[in-house]
Amino acid sequence: MTEKIYRDADVDMAPLQGKTVAVIGYGIQGKAQAANARDSGVKVIVGTRSAEESPSRKQAEADGFAAYSIGEATRLADVLLIELADPAQPPIYKAEIAPHLSAGKTICFCHGFNVLYGAIQPPKDVNTVLFVPNAPGHFVRQKYLAGEGIYGCVAVDHDATGDALAIALAVAKAVGSTRAGVVEMSFQHETEGDNFEEQILYGGAIHLMKMCFQTMVDNGYPPSFAYAKAIRSLRCVIDVMDEVGIEEYVSRRCSRTAEFAIRTRGPRVINEEAIREIFRETERGEFARDWMQEWALGMPMLHRLRRTAAAGEMEQTGRQWRQEFGT
Numbered sequence: 001m002t003e004k005i006y007r008d009a010d011v012d013m014a015p016l017q018g019k020t021v022a023v024i025g026y027g028i029q030g031k032a033q034a035a036n037a038r039d040s041g042v043k044v045i046v047g048t049r050s051a052e053e054s055p056s057r058k059q060a061e062a063d064g065f066a067a068y069s070i071g072e073a074t075r076l077a078d079v080l081l082i083e084l085a086d087p088a089q090p091p092i093y094k095a096e097i098a099p100h101l102s103a104g105k106t107i108c109f110c111h112g113f114n115v116l117y118g119a120i121q122p123p124k125d126v127n128t129v130l131f132v133p134n135a136p137g138h139f140v141r142q143k144y145l146a147g148e149g150i151y152g153c154v155a156v157d158h159d160a161t162g163d164a165l166a167i168a169l170a171v172a173k174a175v176g177s178t179r180a181g182v183v184e185m186s187f188q189h190e191t192e193g194d195n196f197e198e199q200i201l202y203g204g205a206i207h208l209m210k211m212c213f214q215t216m217v218d219n220g221y222p223p224s225f226a227y228a229k230a231i232r233s234l235r236c237v238i239d240v241m242d243e244v245g246i247e248e249y250v251s252r253r254c255s256r257t258a259e260f261a262i263r264t265r266g267p268r269v270i271n272e273e274a275i276r277e278i279f280r281e282t283e284r285g286e287f288a289r290d291w292m293q294e295w296a297l298g299m300p301m302l303h304r305l306r307r308t309a310a311a312g313e314m315e316q317t318g319r320q321w322r323q324e325f326g327t
């Protein structure tokens with residue numbers, strides 16, 4: 001690979017020595033990154049909403065962290081890890097973080113969305129960087145405890161102190177990602193790549209599973225059989241492909257009938273033009289615009305779609321399936 005891959009030996013922890021790192025938001029990523037960084041010897045504090053508003057404040061304290069209001073944690077910290085849910089970040093940033101920022105601090109995001117689209121514009125005397133481990137929080141913690149790490153990326157949007165990249169890499173090392181490898185990229189690619197993947201892979205795969213289930217059931221198949229085919233069979237296949245590569249799986253680890261089906265029918269299921277159009281929409285900022293509008297309106301479309309989907313036959317079958325046949 002031609003890209004520069006940063007590993008443990010390439011990264012100095014000096015930029016975090018004697019510094020206080022505040023993890024702002026103690027949810028899926030915040031909890032994992034705070035624990036890993038602390039175990040790596042970094043001084044970590046946590047910032048959350050008030051104890052009355054925030055279910056995670058008690059959890060952070062129970063986990064042994066000094067927990068403060070977001071404003072106070074910002075004031076005390078040299079480096080902020082912004083681990084709040086993305087749509088919640090702009091108002092919290094404006095009210096509680098921005099007033100307490102001062103020259104030389106670093107604000108490290110875990111997704112570039114709000115900076116790329118201008119909803120958050122940190123001052124020019126503050127470093128604006130990003131570190132994202134490519135996995136859900138529980139996995140980030142689990143791998144760290146096993147002595148391993150999660151592939152991740154860093155990006156620098158604004159370097160006020162001259163060592164913004166070194167600080168972002170030190171954060172990545174503290175969280176364990178340089179054990180696996182970390183690459184540098186832009187806020188734009190991190191954000192648009194993530195949003196594109198969510199639409200194409202998660203959106204596409206979930207709707208393929210639903211369509212697979214529904215077509216079988218509509219044609220008289222037992223729902224338990226359709227459910228097993230639509231979801232369960234994919235689970236181990238994904239793990240095998242991740243471990244040995246797609247071609248090894250297709251050529252040698254599945255049946256020849258499956259190989260024939262994959263190679264000849266798979267491309268017919270994919271709408272290449274739709275995928276390219278979603279990529280262009282994402283680059284034009286249309287996905288971001290639609291999502292910010294949906295969030296600002298209180299997520300009416302998502303509430304409606306959730307209710308319909310939860311009542312669907314596939315979900316009901318899934319609940320019974322797990323009881324009957326296990327998880």
Ligand SMILES: NC(=O)c1ccc[n+]([C@@H]2O[C@H](COP(=O)([O-])OP(=O)(O)OC[C@H]3O[C@@H](n4cnc5c(N)ncnc54)[C@H](OP(=O)(O)O)[C@@H]3O)[C@@H](O)[C@H]2O)c1
Nearest residue numbers: 025026027028029054055056083084085088110111136137
């Ligand atoms: N989930 C992942 O595994 C993952 C993977 C890669 C990157 N990221 C990025 O990591 C960052 C954090 O994501 P996350 O999934 O860890 O977030 P999350 O667990 O959904 O939420 C984190 C915290 O945000 C606060 N929050 C949520 N909704 C809020 C609201 N409406 N108003 C005020 N506070 C609210 C909550 O604080 P309280 O407890 O105080 O309510 C919550 O603990 C994001 O930038 C995300 O894109 C996440």
